[in-house]
Amino acid sequence: ARAKEQPPPKKQQQPPGVCLVATGPGSVALTVPQAKLVDHRRGRTATEVFDGFSAVLPPDSSQNDIFTQVMNPLVDEFLGGKSGLLVAMGPTGSGKTHTVFGTARNPGLVPLTLQKIFTAADESEGGNQSPRLFYLSMFEILCEGKGERILDLLSDAAELVLQQSATIKGLKEVAISSAMDAESLVSRGMLKRSTAATDANSESSRSQCIITIRAVHKTVDQKSEHPTSGSVLTIADLAGAERKKNTGNKGSRLLESNFINNTSMVFGLCLRALLDHQKNQKKTLEKHFKNSMLTRYLKDYLEGRKKMTLILNVKPGEDDYADTSYLLRQASPYMKIRVHQP
Ligand SMILES: Nc1ncnc2c1ncn2[C@@H]1O[C@H](COP(=O)(O)OP(=O)(O)OP(=O)(O)O)[C@@H](O)[C@H]1O
Numbered sequence: 255a256r257a258k259e260q261p262p263p264k265k266q267q268q269p270p271g272v273c274l275v276a277t278g279p280g281s282v283a284l285t286v287p288q289a290k291l292v293d294h295r296r297g298r299t300a301t302e303v304f305d306g307f308s309a310v311l312p313p314d315s316s317q318n319d320i321f322t323q324v325m326n327p328l329v330d331e332f333l334g335g336k337s338g339l340l341v342a343m344g345p346t347g348s349g350k351t352h353t354v355f356g357t358a359r360n361p362g363l364v365p366l367t368l369q370k371i372f373t374a375a376d377e378s379e380g381g382n383q384s385p386r387l388f389y390l391s392m393f394e395i396l397c398e399g400k401g402e403r404i405l406d407l408l409s410d411a412a413e414l415v416l417q418q419s420a421t422i423k424g425l426k427e428v429a430i431s432s433a434m435d436a437e438s439l440v441s442r443g444m445l446k447r448s449t450a451a452t453d454a455n456s457e458s459s460r461s462q463c464i465i466t467i468r469a470v471h472k473t474v475d476q477k478s479e480h481p482t483s484g485s486v487l488t489i490a491d492l493a494g495a496e497r498k499k500n501t502g503n504k505g506s507r508l509l510e511s512n513f514i515n516n517t518s519m520v521f522g523l524c525l526r527a528l529l530d531h532q533k534n535q536k537k538t539l540e541k542h543f544k545n546s547m548l549t550r551y552l553k554d555y556l557e558g559r560k561k562m563t564l565i566l567n568v569k570p571g572e573d574d575y576a577d578t579s580y581l582l583r584q585a586s587p588y589m590k591i592r593v594h595q596p
Pocket residue numbers: 313344345346347348349350351352353455457458459460492493494495567
């Protein structure tokens with residue numbers, strides 16, 4: 255991403271009340287609202303261009319458009335035996351949960367992914383590829399007091415522990431045999447996911463929700479009930495970072511909001527550290543990932559060993575300038591990170 259101050263692009267002037275516009279297939283321009291400029295700068299415009307995105311999707315994009323452009327390449331790699339991660343990031347109420355899960359009438363990335371996986375499995379049946387088994391897990395990381403806790407969304411297991419190896423002890427993996435079965439499993443998990451209303455988004459998710467789909471070749475691990483091998487596709491719906499004055503949070507809700515903001519800050523620091531390390535290999539890779547449970551779990555991705563895709567969900571209104579600017583800055587190292595996957 256490149257950020258520099260320049261006049262707004264001529265062809266696409268900012269519509270009133272909007273601070274973010276697409277300026278090309280992989281770039282956006284963010285303009286500081288006049289009300290936020292210090293007195294002597296009023297009347298001028300301060301616009302930053304962020305580029306290097308693989309796609310900029312307008313608000314009227316369909317769920318299928320997003321799947322095709324963003325998720326499909328990861329699913330193809332997963333079916334080809336490589337692990338991958340999709341993370342939806344953005345402020346509260348920006349549409350992350352809608353994008354990742356969608357609704358029954360308008361399915362999002364998870365159901366569309368499951369449909370694609372099972373269509374591909376049906377098509378490959380009878381071919382020379384060995385048949386595969388798929389397993390699904392679904393859990394959330396939430397704030398408890400001043401700490402973090404993992405909750406299994408597919409079972410009532412009480413104690414889940416994130417181990418040093420970044421695996422979760424006690425997490426249930428359910429064998430899935432059709433997209434329909436898997437989707438109803440995910441819907442049940444969603445009902446269990448803790449959501450609590452905040453002033454900013456009445457359906458706000460106060461937790462990080464993670465789904466993993468594991469593909470195992472039947473012949474490889476047929477006898478094991480809980481195979482641990484195979485490629486894994488991970489999809490993470492992060493809780494939206496939020497500015498305190500927007501949300502009216504108090505007490506335990508404020509602690510939750512600090513946890514969410516901390517997780518997203520640590521995520522951003524991990525991206526920055528990885529890029530710094532890739533630019534200068536002599537610089538040791540800072541272990542920021544240790545500072546939140548989600549980043550500990552995603553360590554392999556945040557240390558550049560596996561491929562990840564980020565979706566940045568943004569609200570383009572002037573009122574959302576601070577959140578949008580924070581997100582774009584936080585994620586901007588990502589576009590320059592290179593992954594050398596074995
Ligand atoms: N593209 C869209 N089309 C229709 N409705 C949408 C779209 N994007 C978001 N919404 C609606 O906007 C509201 C907020 O979206 P959503 O809950 O997905 O945000 P979020 O980013 O996940 O927020 P949080 O981090 O607080 O959970 C929801 O009611 C959702 O249904």
